[in-house]
Amino acid sequence: MTKTKRNRKRSRGGIGCLIAEGECNNNESSRSTKSLLRVEDVPLSTAFNLIHSSTTNFSDTTNSTQHNNLHCKDQRRVRIVHPYPYTFATFAKHRWLGRPLIDVYHDEFGSYPRSYYEAAIKAGRILVSGKRVTCDYSIKQGDELTHTVHRHEPAVGLSDLSSSTTSHADNEKEVKTPRIEIVYEDDTILVVDKPASMPVHACGAYNYNTLLEVLAHWNPESYGTGKLFTVHRLDKLTSGLVLIAKSSSLASSLGKCILERDGCEKVYLARVKGRFFDILQNANHPWRMKCWTSHKIEEGVGTEERVERQSKQQKLATVPPVSHGEVAEHDKYNISGGIQVELPVLKKKGKKKADEASVNQSACIAALGFWVTDCHGNLVENATIQDCTKQCDDMTTTEIIDHAVGSHDTEKLYEHVDSAKRSIHWLHFACPCRISSHKNGVCEAGDFSAKSENELEGTKPAQTAFTLLSYEESSDTSLLLVKPDTGRMHQIRLHLQTLGHPIANDHCYGGDLWFGDDEGQQACRKSREWLNRLDKGSNDSDLTISNAPATDEEIYQVVANKSREDGESMDGFIVKTCVWCARCRGVDDINSLDGSAEAKSRNEEAVFRRTLMEYLVRSQGIWLHALQYSLHVNDDKSSRTAKYRTALPSWVHDTIVKSNE
Numbered sequence: 266m267t268k269t270k271r272n273r274k275r276s277r278g279g280i281g282c283l284i285a286e287g288e289c290n291n292n293e294s295s296r297s298t299k300s301l302l303r304v305e306d307v308p309l310s311t312a313f314n315l316i317h318s319s320t321t322n323f324s325d326t327t328n329s330t331q332h333n334n335l336h337c338k339d340q341r342r343v344r345i346v347h348p349y350p351y352t353f354a355t356f357a358k359h360r361w362l363g364r365p366l367i368d369v370y371h372d373e374f375g376s377y378p379r380s381y382y383e384a385a386i387k388a389g390r391i392l393v394s395g396k397r398v399t400c401d402y403s404i405k406q407g408d409e410l411t412h413t414v415h416r417h418e419p420a421v422g423l424s425d426l427s428s429s430t431t432s433h434a435d436n437e438k439e440v441k442t443p444r445i446e447i448v449y450e451d452d453t454i455l456v457v458d459k460p461a462s463m464p465v466h467a468c469g470a471y472n473y474n475t476l477l478e479v480l481a482h483w484n485p486e487s488y489g490t491g492k493l494f495t496v497h498r499l500d501k502l503t504s505g506l507v508l509i510a511k512s513s514s515l516a517s518s519l520g521k522c523i524l525e526r527d528g529c530e531k532v533y534l535a536r537v538k539g540r541f542f543d544i545l546q547n548a549n550h551p552w553r554m555k556c557w558t559s560h561k562i563e564e565g566v567g568t569e570e571r572v573e574r575q576s577k578q579q580k581l582a583t584v585p586p587v588s589h590g591e592v593a594e595h596d597k598y599n600i601s602g603g604i605q606v607e608l609p610v611l612k613k614k615g616k617k618k619a620d621e622a623s624v625n626q627s628a629c630i631a632a633l634g635f636w637v638t639d640c641h642g643n644l645v646e647n648a649t650i651q652d653c654t655k656q657c658d659d660m661t662t663t664e665i666i667d668h669a670v671g672s673h674d675t676e677k678l679y680e681h682v683d684s685a686k687r688s689i690h691w692l693h694f695a696c697p698c699r700i701s702s703h704k705n706g707v708c709e710a711g712d713f714s715a716k717s718e719n720e721l722e723g724t725k726p727a728q729t730a731f732t733l734l735s736y737e738e739s740s741d742t743s744l745l746l747v748k749p750d751t752g753r754m755h756q757i758r759l760h761l762q763t764l765g766h767p768i769a770n771d772h773c774y775g776g777d778l779w780f781g782d783d784e785g786q787q788a789c790r791k792s793r794e795w796l797n798r799l800d801k802g803s804n805d806s807d808l809t810i811s812n813a814p815a816t817d818e819e820i821y822q823v824v825a826n827k828s829r830e831d832g833e834s835m836d837g838f839i840v841k842t843c844v845w846c847a848r849c850r851g852v853d854d855i856n857s858l859d860g861s862a863e864a865k866s867r868n869e870e871a872v873f874r875r876t877l878m879e880y881l882v883r884s885q886g887i888w889l890h891a892l893q894y895s896l897h898v899n900d901d902k903s904s905r906t907a908k909y910r911t912a913l914p915s916w917v918h919d920t921i922v923k924s925n926e
Contacts, residue, residue, distance in 0.1 A: 303347040312877040316791045342423040345876055346473045350836050351416035357408040367400040381820045415843035420880040421463040421474045444479050449909055453511055458911045461504040461886020496520050505891025506911055528897040532670050533747040536888035537766040541733050541743035542653045554603040554634035555646055556586040589751050590695045590726030592630040603634025606714045608724055631726035632695040640689040653690040662919045665734050669746055691730045694760050698753040699724040710759035727753045729760045742769050771887040792881040799851040815844040823847045849875040890914045
């Protein structure tokens with residue numbers, strides 16, 4: 266295989282949108298929304314209305330009556346990308362060489378059963394270097410494997426600032442109101458407030474329903490392909506600030522600043538279960554960490570001078586005992602309390618890098634424990650709950666935030682303000698984290714001291730600081746201000762779960778999916794009932810077009826017994842044999858797509874309805890919001906400190922906190 270073939274310009278990872286029969290165009294221009302892409306954004310209330318209209322199609326009038334009492338108060342909107350023909354492309358990996366094509370697809374890609382891949386290879390939807398082959402074709406070095414499908418994407422939520430607009434290739438309407446709230450913009454950087462449930466960039470089932478693609482679709486001249494560069498990531502379920510550079514050099518500079526923690530401070534809001542700081546009730550908690558220093562007194566020094574010198578040495582013990590979740594080698598014997606876990610040297614790819622790592626790096630000591638500091642960073646060894654909660658009295662949420670992390674003047678974005686009119690106490694928590702399942706994106710944190718060196722591979726030290734903003738007795742939830750000192754995957758969520766105060770609606774890490782949202786819970790239940798009826802009582806509660814593999818029965822009904830008719834376009838054939846479209850129509854109408862305009866219209870309506878229904882059964886975001894970023898910006902003109910802050914999310918009430926002993 267030649268270098269030119271391997272490195273020719275292609276869109277994202279060798280994936281292109283099918284724009285013509287039998288052609289997979291990988292040019293950047295082919296990804297324009299003016300090709301085959303059709304996008305709609307609709308009020309969330311539309312999904313609620315569909316619950317009632319869909320239920321009336323069934324004979325159970327009892328459930329139908331219950332739906333009449335279901336109303337949507339949420340003003341957010343939902344963005345739907347209609348299905349489109351799409352070609353996945355990849356070059357042959359080394360482990361595939363010499364293996365039959367059908368075995369590779371069946372073993373490596375789990376969205377379809379073997380019977381589907383057999384039918385797809387025979388129909389020409391799976392090609393090797395642009396040519397049709399047989400199922401037993403032996404993969405060779407340099408082969409390019411392509412698979413053309415009818416791609417369905419999950420819906421995502423938008424802010425209530427979005428305008429209702431339907432965009433077609435032949436009917437593009439001007440959108441005056443952005444679908445994403447712009448926090449700040451100049452010639453070099455774009456700062457936006459990302460809605461929850463929307464990924465920043467393409468990943469998994471999401472391709473065009475991403476932050477970058479939404480911006481490009483809204484304003485292609487300013488935000489189109491090649492004009493925006495991501496600086497950092499934000500979890501799909503998390504809302505808040507995302508920094509986007511307008512040049513690759515600035516993106517690299519800012520990304521390095523964040524990665525190396527060079528003058529960068531990130532501030533989040535979180536709403537968690539229970540009354541925070543309860544962990545301080547136990548003065549002898551095994552995770553409470555203290556730092557001890559030696560008190561050396563020279564011989565011959567008078568008693569009064571010795572007492573004075575000892576007092577001065579005790580003041581030096583106010584420095585936090587842990588930095589970035591790690592314990593320095595020379596400090597590990599000076600710390601009492603907590604747990605210290607010696608982690609193996611982080612393995613690096615490549616022989617040269619591995620050799621350098623073994624020579625230049627020693628084993629890392631990760632800490633598991635907590636301590637409290639005041640607003641100046643001084644250690645408060647015997648902090649009580651009262652010390653940490655009285656700071657909230659008689660101030661609004663915004664006022665407490667300003668005292669804790671500095672006020673924010675929108676007219677002076679680059680002016681650093683360090684205000685601390687009253688003492689703000691921070692609980693610092695160090696706890697190692699690791700990714701327990703790369704495939705499912707699941708992480709864990711906690712006491713890993715009993716694990717072997719092999720089990721500890723990939724574990725990294727992590728540290729987060731928390732302070733209380735308010736406590737709501739009616740829901741038994743606390744509103745926190747959070748400052749992550751490191752940036753591990755799902756770090757804040759994991760640390761809060763480990764402390765016994767998970768984010769209230771984070772069902773992945775100890776919360777309840779519909780915590781405090783009876784309306785959403787009822788809509789989820791009714792949508793699930795409708796989906797189960799459509800699937801004829803399927804026992805798989807995760808049966809959705811985004812993540813459920815196709816079954817052999819579906820393949821037999823939709824794909825295996827279908828052949829491409831004379832004169833039929835590849836586009837039409839792909840839609841006709843799409844398993845996910847058939848699933849949207851339901852078992853009763855699985856073979857109803859006969860190519861007529863009426864059948865096509867019914868299919869589009871069924872896909873639209875199911876996409877909205879599935880949005881209602883998923884998490885629409887968690888109560889974790891990236892509120893503020895402060896970082897150094899170095900460009901050709903100057904070096905400055907920039908600070909950006911969003912408005913408070915809807916689940917935060919900016920009210921005065923009354924004293925509550």
